[in-house]
Amino acid sequence: MGPSERPRGAGELKFRDPKRAAELAKAIERTVAEIDRERVSVMHVCGSHEQAIARFGLRAILPKKLDVIMGPGCPVCITDMPEVDEAVALADKGVRVATYGDMMRVPGTTRSLADAQAGGATIDVIYSVAQAVEIARTTGDEVAFFATGFETTAVATAATLRQGVPENFTVLSAHKYVPPAMELVAALPDTEIAGFLAAGHAAVITGWKLFEPLARKHHTPVVVAGFEPLDILAAILKLVELVRDKSDAVENMFPRCVTEQGNRNAQAQLWDVFTLGGGFWRGIAWVPDGNLVLRPEWAHADARVRHGISGVREASTPAVSTACICGDIMVGRKTPHDCTIFGTTCVPEAPVGACMVSSEGTCKIWFQYGGRPDLAEVTR
């Protein structure tokens, strides 16, 4: 199909197979109408899903009664201020901090890494942990990799440490583990999440079976979804069918990449290097088992241990605006449109909160793709 044959509407509505998309939309509409709830809220937990949903304007073809909400699916956004403070403290000590680009402008208590850089610190923006190791090798400088990302990304950090890294290389782990956060959101009384779309590529690592206890315990079905617009619609249809049938099943709608048990080799390497610890997720809550922390056997490569910066905080009240409702957005209580400074004071060029910094943050995604081309929102 050539580009000219693609249907346009609702901003960027584009499908490779518009007939199939229309069928799926109709089936979703029918199924949602059969659910005996006034509103049906389902949550996905993946920045890439939100990008696809917003980019392809999927919300515009979903029924008014159905809300598809982005939950805590942006690892940069949930990296807490004290974690940024630790990175800033390393930079202040003269350690080269290597990190993914989105982390530069995420606010710490008073400073971001970009502020530290402006103050003379050396910060390297890298795309992979291997590049951080390379900097340590070639410069001989003390390098700390400020590691963010969910289990999908943490496996790369784990494999790299296991390959062997130079002595002047350490890891400041802000890696997070998604399932406990889904657990936490599922238990919130005020958001009433009826079901979850699980992130396809995180599930490549963990496998789909992992979600069964969560589905059972909270009686919220889970559907693993891919990233094509049609993958997402098909997964939403499956999910609302399960909600209608009051099922607590887990379904895999991304079988080309996700298996029942996941990638066991990657899991073995992940758990060889990391263990679970409780941690605060920015703006959300203390998430028991939500952080991936280096095991004591890896203390020699742990920046917190090596440089004694564990738990340092900038001693001052946070400079971050109290207007930011990022946390409420990430648990599904609010949308960016509820933020009084969305798109005015808070824009990608001058982000106030972390959700406007990261390419996976709801605010930035809505800002770039024209917010929510959703009739339900404007007519509500």
Add this chain to the structure above:
Amino acid sequence: MCLGVPGRILEIHGPMAIVDFFGVTRQVRLDLVDEPVAVGDYILNHVGFAIRRIPEDDIEGTLSLYEELIREANADDLMAADVQGELDATERTRGPQ
């Protein structure tokens, strides 16, 4: 950051594979993939590591999103930037490309 990007294996050298990503040739580590891979196989790459061999039958459906992103996206498209980030995460191959 979790999007990953699929590519086709051109050569394998121990724990490294030379992979074609839509015309861009890069090196990817194979330590994390959980089944044997061979030249011609498609893999899903994330931050420089193959995390999954993608079954042959399913490859069409997996590639089209990326092809569209690479073809149509403008410079500040977030999804396209993430795909580019995945390519930037892989090591450049040494020698001619």
